[in-house]
Amino acid sequence: MSTVHVFGAAGFAGAQLAALIDAHPTFDLGQITARSDAGKPLAEVAPQYRVARELAAPDADAVREGDLAAVCYPHAEAAPLVAALLDRGARVVDVSADHRLHDPELYPSVYGFPHPRPELLAEAVYGLPELHRDAIRDARLVANPGCFPAAALLALLPVLGEARDVVIDAKTGVSGAGRGASSEVHFSTVTESVSPYKVYEHRHAPEIEQELGAPVTFTAHLVPVDRGLLATCYALFDGAPDDAALRERYRDYYADHPFVEVVAAPPGMRAVQRTNYAQVYPALDPRGGRITTFGVLDNLMKGAASGAVQNLNLMAGRPETEGLLAA
Ligand SMILES: NC(=O)c1ccc[n+]([C@@H]2O[C@H](COP(=O)([O-])OP(=O)(O)OC[C@H]3O[C@@H](n4cnc5c(N)ncnc54)[C@H](OP(=O)(O)O)[C@@H]3O)[C@@H](O)[C@H]2O)c1
Structure with a gap:
Protein backbone atom coordinates (compact mmCIF):
# COMPACT_ATOMS: atom_id res chain seq x y z
CA MET A 1 0.00 0.00 0.00
CA SER A 2 1.37 3.41 -0.96
CA THR A 3 0.24 6.50 0.88
CA VAL A 4 -0.80 9.36 -1.40
CA HIS A 5 -1.10 12.87 0.05
CA VAL A 6 -3.21 15.41 -1.79
CA PHE A 7 -2.24 19.06 -1.31
CA GLY A 8 -4.88 21.60 -2.32
CA ALA A 9 -7.75 19.14 -1.86
CA ALA A 10 -10.42 21.83 -1.49
CA GLY A 11 -9.84 22.97 -5.08
CA PHE A 12 -11.61 21.54 -8.11
CA ALA A 13 -8.76 19.31 -9.25
CA GLY A 14 -7.60 18.39 -5.74
CA ALA A 15 -11.05 17.40 -4.48
CA GLN A 16 -11.58 15.13 -7.49
CA LEU A 17 -8.12 13.64 -6.96
CA ALA A 18 -8.69 13.03 -3.25
CA ALA A 19 -11.95 11.26 -4.09
CA LEU A 20 -10.19 9.00 -6.61
CA ILE A 21 -7.44 8.13 -4.13
CA ASP A 22 -10.02 7.53 -1.39
CA ALA A 23 -11.73 4.96 -3.64
CA HIS A 24 -8.49 3.47 -5.00
CA PRO A 25 -8.05 -0.23 -4.15
CA THR A 26 -4.36 -0.06 -3.19
CA PHE A 27 -3.56 3.56 -2.37
CA ASP A 28 -4.02 4.92 1.15
CA LEU A 29 -5.27 8.48 1.29
CA GLY A 30 -2.73 10.46 3.36
CA GLN A 31 -3.26 14.07 4.33
CA ILE A 32 -5.74 16.06 2.26
CA THR A 33 -5.01 19.71 2.74
CA ALA A 34 -6.70 23.06 2.62
CA ARG A 35 -6.17 26.46 4.18
CA SER A 36 -9.49 28.21 4.73
CA ASP A 37 -11.48 24.95 4.68
CA ALA A 38 -9.16 23.11 7.09
CA GLY A 39 -11.19 21.27 9.71
CA LYS A 40 -14.16 20.62 7.42
CA PRO A 41 -14.90 17.19 5.96
CA LEU A 42 -14.19 17.16 2.22
CA ALA A 43 -17.83 16.06 1.79
CA GLU A 44 -18.91 19.49 3.07
CA VAL A 45 -16.75 21.38 0.55
CA ALA A 46 -17.32 19.03 -2.41
CA PRO A 47 -20.45 17.02 -1.52
CA GLN A 48 -20.56 15.25 -4.89
CA TYR A 49 -17.58 13.08 -3.88
CA ARG A 50 -18.89 11.85 -0.51
CA VAL A 51 -15.42 11.75 1.08
CA ALA A 52 -15.82 11.93 4.85
CA ARG A 53 -12.14 12.63 5.60
CA GLU A 54 -11.39 16.00 7.16
CA LEU A 55 -9.30 18.58 5.33
CA ALA A 56 -6.25 19.67 7.32
CA ALA A 57 -3.63 22.39 7.12
CA PRO A 58 -0.69 21.22 4.98
CA ASP A 59 2.16 19.57 6.85
CA ALA A 60 5.05 18.67 4.57
CA ASP A 61 7.01 17.39 7.57
CA ALA A 62 4.47 14.60 8.06
CA VAL A 63 5.32 13.16 4.63
CA ARG A 64 7.58 10.11 4.89
CA GLU A 65 10.28 8.90 2.54
CA GLY A 66 8.70 6.80 -0.21
CA ASP A 67 5.26 8.40 0.10
CA LEU A 68 3.54 9.70 -3.00
CA ALA A 69 2.09 13.20 -3.16
CA ALA A 70 0.03 15.22 -5.60
CA VAL A 71 0.15 19.01 -5.49
CA CYS A 72 -2.95 20.80 -6.78
CA TYR A 73 -2.01 24.41 -6.00
CA PRO A 74 -2.09 27.34 -8.43
CA HIS A 75 1.07 27.89 -10.47
CA ALA A 76 3.94 29.58 -8.62
CA GLU A 77 2.48 28.38 -5.29
CA ALA A 78 3.19 24.71 -6.04
CA ALA A 79 6.94 24.86 -6.77
CA PRO A 80 8.20 25.50 -3.18
CA LEU A 81 6.02 22.71 -1.76
CA VAL A 82 7.04 20.27 -4.51
CA ALA A 83 10.72 20.95 -3.72
CA ALA A 84 10.12 20.45 0.02
CA LEU A 85 8.32 17.16 -0.60
CA LEU A 86 11.11 15.87 -2.86
CA ASP A 87 13.66 16.91 -0.24
CA ARG A 88 11.77 14.71 2.24
CA GLY A 89 12.09 11.70 -0.08
CA ALA A 90 8.55 11.71 -1.49
CA ARG A 91 7.73 11.20 -5.16
CA VAL A 92 5.48 13.90 -6.51
CA VAL A 93 2.94 14.53 -9.24
CA ASP A 94 2.64 18.28 -9.70
CA VAL A 95 -0.80 19.01 -11.13
CA SER A 96 0.10 22.69 -11.52
CA ALA A 97 2.17 24.09 -14.37
CA ASP A 98 5.27 24.63 -12.22
CA HIS A 99 7.33 21.78 -13.67
CA ARG A 100 5.86 21.30 -17.14
CA LEU A 101 8.24 23.52 -19.09
CA HIS A 102 11.82 22.26 -19.37
CA ASP A 103 13.25 25.71 -20.09
CA PRO A 104 13.54 27.81 -16.89
CA GLU A 105 13.82 30.98 -18.98
CA LEU A 106 10.18 30.58 -19.98
CA TYR A 107 8.79 30.83 -16.44
CA PRO A 108 9.15 34.61 -15.98
CA SER A 109 7.59 35.41 -19.36
CA VAL A 110 4.90 32.71 -19.46
CA TYR A 111 4.00 32.38 -15.76
CA GLY A 112 5.34 35.60 -14.29
CA PHE A 113 7.81 34.18 -11.76
CA PRO A 114 11.43 33.04 -11.83
CA HIS A 115 11.55 29.32 -11.14
CA PRO A 116 12.92 28.72 -7.62
CA ARG A 117 14.46 25.29 -8.41
CA PRO A 118 15.35 25.23 -12.12
CA GLU A 119 17.32 21.99 -11.73
CA LEU A 120 14.01 20.23 -11.07
CA LEU A 121 12.77 21.25 -14.51
CA ALA A 122 15.52 19.15 -16.05
CA GLU A 123 14.48 16.20 -13.92
CA ALA A 124 10.69 16.45 -14.21
CA VAL A 125 9.02 14.00 -16.57
CA TYR A 126 6.12 15.38 -18.59
CA GLY A 127 3.24 13.27 -17.32
CA LEU A 128 1.46 12.13 -20.45
CA PRO A 129 1.69 8.31 -20.30
CA GLU A 130 0.73 8.09 -23.97
CA LEU A 131 4.06 9.81 -24.72
CA HIS A 132 6.39 9.17 -21.76
CA ARG A 133 5.03 6.08 -20.00
CA ASP A 134 8.38 4.39 -19.27
CA ALA A 135 10.02 7.54 -17.93
CA ILE A 136 7.03 8.18 -15.66
CA ARG A 137 7.46 4.78 -14.00
CA ASP A 138 10.89 5.74 -12.60
CA ALA A 139 10.33 9.44 -12.07
CA ARG A 140 10.70 11.22 -8.76
CA LEU A 141 8.80 14.21 -10.15
CA VAL A 142 6.04 14.06 -12.75
CA ALA A 143 4.61 17.23 -14.25
CA ASN A 144 0.97 16.52 -14.98
CA PRO A 145 -0.01 18.06 -18.33
CA GLY A 146 -2.29 21.03 -18.69
CA CYS A 147 -5.82 20.16 -19.76
CA ASP A 298 -12.81 15.78 -19.03
CA ASN A 299 -10.55 18.62 -17.93
CA LEU A 300 -10.83 17.66 -14.24
CA MET A 301 -10.30 13.94 -14.92
CA LYS A 302 -7.93 12.90 -17.74
CA GLY A 303 -6.97 16.58 -17.94
CA ALA A 304 -6.02 16.76 -14.23
CA ALA A 305 -7.05 14.39 -11.40
CA SER A 306 -7.51 10.97 -13.00
CA GLY A 307 -4.57 11.67 -15.30
CA ALA A 308 -2.57 12.22 -12.10
CA VAL A 309 -3.82 8.88 -10.71
CA GLN A 310 -2.76 7.18 -13.96
CA ASN A 311 0.71 8.63 -13.37
CA LEU A 312 0.71 7.66 -9.67
CA ASN A 313 -0.22 4.09 -10.67
CA LEU A 314 2.77 3.94 -13.01
CA MET A 315 5.10 5.45 -10.40
CA ALA A 316 3.93 2.94 -7.78
CA GLY A 317 4.35 -0.04 -10.14
CA ARG A 318 0.61 -0.64 -10.12
CA PRO A 319 -1.49 -1.45 -13.21
CA GLU A 320 -1.99 1.79 -15.12
CA THR A 321 -5.78 1.38 -15.01
CA GLU A 322 -6.11 0.60 -11.30
CA GLY A 323 -8.88 2.58 -9.64
CA LEU A 324 -9.77 4.29 -12.90
CA LEU A 325 -11.83 1.98 -15.05
CA ALA A 326 -15.03 2.55 -13.10
CA ALA A 327 -14.46 6.30 -12.92
N1 LIG B 1 -9.32 23.02 -13.22
C1 LIG B 1 -8.79 22.29 -14.18
O1 LIG B 1 -9.48 21.83 -15.12
C2 LIG B 1 -7.31 21.98 -14.19
C3 LIG B 1 -6.81 21.09 -15.15
C4 LIG B 1 -5.44 20.80 -15.17
C5 LIG B 1 -4.61 21.40 -14.25
N2 LIG B 1 -5.11 22.28 -13.34
C6 LIG B 1 -4.17 22.89 -12.41
O2 LIG B 1 -4.40 22.35 -11.12
C7 LIG B 1 -4.13 23.34 -10.13
C8 LIG B 1 -5.38 23.48 -9.28
O3 LIG B 1 -6.42 23.90 -10.14
P1 LIG B 1 -7.92 23.98 -9.65
O4 LIG B 1 -8.74 24.23 -10.86
O5 LIG B 1 -8.22 22.87 -8.75
O6 LIG B 1 -7.83 25.35 -8.81
P2 LIG B 1 -8.72 25.80 -7.57
O7 LIG B 1 -10.06 25.17 -7.66
O8 LIG B 1 -8.60 27.26 -7.51
O9 LIG B 1 -7.97 25.14 -6.32
C9 LIG B 1 -6.67 25.51 -5.96
C10 LIG B 1 -6.51 25.21 -4.49
O10 LIG B 1 -5.18 25.57 -4.12
C11 LIG B 1 -5.19 26.13 -2.83
N3 LIG B 1 -4.31 27.27 -2.78
C12 LIG B 1 -4.42 28.44 -3.43
N4 LIG B 1 -3.38 29.22 -3.18
C13 LIG B 1 -2.61 28.55 -2.30
C14 LIG B 1 -1.42 28.85 -1.64
N5 LIG B 1 -0.78 30.00 -1.81
N6 LIG B 1 -0.92 27.92 -0.80
C15 LIG B 1 -1.56 26.76 -0.61
N7 LIG B 1 -2.72 26.44 -1.20
C16 LIG B 1 -3.23 27.33 -2.05
C17 LIG B 1 -6.59 26.57 -2.54
O11 LIG B 1 -6.88 25.98 -1.34
P3 LIG B 1 -7.49 26.80 -0.11
O12 LIG B 1 -8.92 27.02 -0.53
O13 LIG B 1 -7.37 25.88 1.01
O14 LIG B 1 -6.74 28.04 0.01
C18 LIG B 1 -7.45 26.03 -3.64
O15 LIG B 1 -8.49 25.22 -3.14
C19 LIG B 1 -3.77 24.63 -10.87
O16 LIG B 1 -2.39 24.77 -10.91
C20 LIG B 1 -4.35 24.38 -12.26
O17 LIG B 1 -3.66 25.09 -13.25
C21 LIG B 1 -6.44 22.56 -13.27
Missing part, protein backbone atom coordinates in the same frame (compact mmCIF):
# COMPACT_ATOMS: atom_id res chain seq x y z
CA PHE A 148 -5.63 21.82 -23.20
CA PRO A 149 -2.21 20.29 -23.94
CA ALA A 150 -3.43 16.83 -22.92
CA ALA A 151 -6.36 16.95 -25.36
CA ALA A 152 -4.41 18.55 -28.20
CA LEU A 153 -1.41 16.26 -27.84
CA LEU A 154 -3.56 13.14 -27.76
CA ALA A 155 -5.22 14.34 -30.96
CA LEU A 156 -1.82 14.84 -32.60
CA LEU A 157 0.63 12.27 -31.17
CA PRO A 158 0.19 9.70 -33.96
CA VAL A 159 1.30 12.32 -36.52
CA LEU A 160 4.04 13.81 -34.30
CA GLY A 161 6.98 15.09 -36.34
CA GLU A 162 5.01 14.96 -39.60
CA ALA A 163 2.09 17.34 -39.07
CA ARG A 164 3.05 20.90 -40.05
CA ASP A 165 1.48 24.34 -39.53
CA VAL A 166 -0.62 23.05 -36.65
CA VAL A 167 -3.65 25.15 -35.63
CA ILE A 168 -5.51 24.17 -32.46
CA ASP A 169 -8.99 25.47 -31.76
CA ALA A 170 -10.03 24.34 -28.28
CA LYS A 171 -13.12 24.67 -26.09
CA THR A 172 -13.20 24.17 -22.35
CA GLY A 173 -15.85 23.91 -19.68
CA VAL A 174 -15.85 26.49 -16.89
CA SER A 175 -14.41 24.19 -14.21
CA GLY A 176 -11.10 24.67 -16.03
CA ALA A 177 -10.83 28.02 -14.25
CA GLY A 178 -10.90 26.48 -10.77
CA ARG A 179 -13.18 27.31 -7.86
CA GLY A 180 -12.33 31.00 -7.56
CA ALA A 181 -15.12 33.35 -8.61
CA SER A 182 -14.54 36.02 -11.26
CA SER A 183 -16.70 37.97 -13.69
CA GLU A 184 -15.19 36.02 -16.62
CA VAL A 185 -16.57 32.73 -15.31
CA HIS A 186 -19.77 34.08 -13.75
CA PHE A 187 -22.84 32.09 -14.85
CA SER A 188 -24.34 35.19 -16.46
CA THR A 189 -21.18 35.75 -18.50
CA VAL A 190 -20.77 32.19 -19.64
CA THR A 191 -24.27 30.91 -20.24
CA GLU A 192 -25.58 31.02 -23.82
CA SER A 193 -22.24 32.25 -25.10
CA VAL A 194 -18.90 31.02 -26.44
CA SER A 195 -15.90 33.28 -25.90
CA PRO A 196 -12.33 33.07 -27.17
CA TYR A 197 -9.70 34.25 -24.71
CA LYS A 198 -5.93 34.90 -24.35
CA VAL A 199 -5.42 34.89 -28.12
CA TYR A 200 -1.67 34.43 -28.86
CA GLU A 201 -0.92 34.59 -25.14
CA HIS A 202 -2.36 31.41 -23.66
CA ARG A 203 0.08 29.74 -21.27
CA HIS A 204 -0.60 26.30 -22.66
CA ALA A 205 0.81 27.09 -26.11
CA PRO A 206 4.51 26.81 -25.09
CA GLU A 207 3.74 23.52 -23.35
CA ILE A 208 2.13 22.06 -26.47
CA GLU A 209 5.03 23.34 -28.57
CA GLN A 210 7.57 21.76 -26.22
CA GLU A 211 6.01 18.31 -26.55
CA LEU A 212 5.21 18.57 -30.26
CA GLY A 213 8.61 20.06 -31.06
CA ALA A 214 6.98 22.55 -33.42
CA PRO A 215 5.23 25.92 -33.23
CA VAL A 216 1.43 25.94 -33.06
CA THR A 217 -1.35 28.49 -33.33
CA PHE A 218 -3.59 27.90 -30.33
CA THR A 219 -6.88 29.54 -29.39
CA ALA A 220 -8.93 28.64 -26.32
CA HIS A 221 -12.67 29.21 -25.98
CA LEU A 222 -14.85 29.12 -22.90
CA VAL A 223 -18.12 27.24 -23.45
CA PRO A 224 -21.12 27.00 -21.12
CA VAL A 225 -20.52 23.52 -19.73
CA ASP A 226 -19.08 22.44 -16.39
CA ARG A 227 -16.61 19.70 -17.40
CA GLY A 228 -15.21 18.81 -20.77
CA LEU A 229 -12.60 19.97 -23.23
CA LEU A 230 -12.51 19.54 -26.99
CA ALA A 231 -9.43 20.29 -29.08
CA THR A 232 -9.94 20.52 -32.84
CA CYS A 233 -6.56 20.48 -34.57
CA TYR A 234 -5.83 21.38 -38.19
CA ALA A 235 -2.50 20.58 -39.84
CA LEU A 236 -0.76 20.01 -43.14
CA PHE A 237 0.01 16.32 -43.45
CA ASP A 238 0.96 14.05 -46.35
CA GLY A 239 1.57 10.82 -44.45
CA ALA A 240 -1.64 8.89 -45.20
CA PRO A 241 -3.16 8.08 -48.62
CA ASP A 242 -6.72 7.94 -47.33
CA ASP A 243 -8.95 8.20 -44.26
CA ALA A 244 -8.74 4.49 -43.53
CA ALA A 245 -4.93 4.57 -43.44
CA LEU A 246 -4.94 7.63 -41.18
CA ARG A 247 -7.38 5.97 -38.78
CA GLU A 248 -5.28 2.79 -38.84
CA ARG A 249 -2.24 4.85 -37.86
CA TYR A 250 -4.18 6.24 -34.88
CA ARG A 251 -5.45 2.79 -33.86
CA ASP A 252 -1.90 1.39 -34.04
CA TYR A 253 -0.49 4.24 -31.96
CA TYR A 254 -3.08 3.85 -29.21
CA ALA A 255 -3.33 0.04 -29.28
CA ASP A 256 -1.45 -0.23 -25.95
CA HIS A 257 -2.94 2.85 -24.31
CA PRO A 258 -6.04 1.85 -22.39
CA PHE A 259 -7.51 5.31 -21.91
CA VAL A 260 -7.46 6.63 -25.46
CA GLU A 261 -10.29 5.51 -27.69
CA VAL A 262 -9.99 6.04 -31.43
CA VAL A 263 -13.65 6.52 -32.29
CA ALA A 264 -15.58 6.22 -35.53
CA ALA A 265 -17.08 9.72 -35.58
CA PRO A 266 -16.01 13.14 -34.25
CA PRO A 267 -16.34 12.91 -30.45
CA GLY A 268 -18.28 15.14 -28.07
CA MET A 269 -17.63 15.99 -24.44
CA ARG A 270 -20.46 13.91 -23.04
CA ALA A 271 -18.78 10.63 -23.93
CA VAL A 272 -15.85 11.28 -21.60
CA GLN A 273 -17.24 13.40 -18.78
CA ARG A 274 -16.31 12.08 -15.32
CA THR A 275 -14.01 9.42 -16.84
CA ASN A 276 -10.28 9.04 -17.46
CA TYR A 277 -10.95 8.33 -21.12
CA ALA A 278 -9.96 10.57 -23.98
CA GLN A 279 -11.47 10.06 -27.40
CA VAL A 280 -9.66 10.97 -30.59
CA TYR A 281 -10.77 11.05 -34.20
CA PRO A 282 -8.63 11.92 -37.24
CA ALA A 283 -10.05 12.95 -40.61
CA LEU A 284 -8.22 13.49 -43.89
CA ASP A 285 -9.21 16.33 -46.18
CA PRO A 286 -10.48 14.52 -49.30
CA ARG A 287 -8.48 16.99 -51.40
CA GLY A 288 -5.36 15.63 -49.66
CA GLY A 289 -2.49 17.26 -47.82
CA ARG A 290 -4.44 18.35 -44.74
CA ILE A 291 -5.94 16.71 -41.65
CA THR A 292 -8.40 17.69 -38.95
CA THR A 293 -8.02 15.73 -35.70
CA PHE A 294 -10.16 15.88 -32.57
CA GLY A 295 -9.31 15.15 -28.95
CA VAL A 296 -11.87 15.28 -26.16
CA LEU A 297 -11.51 14.69 -22.42
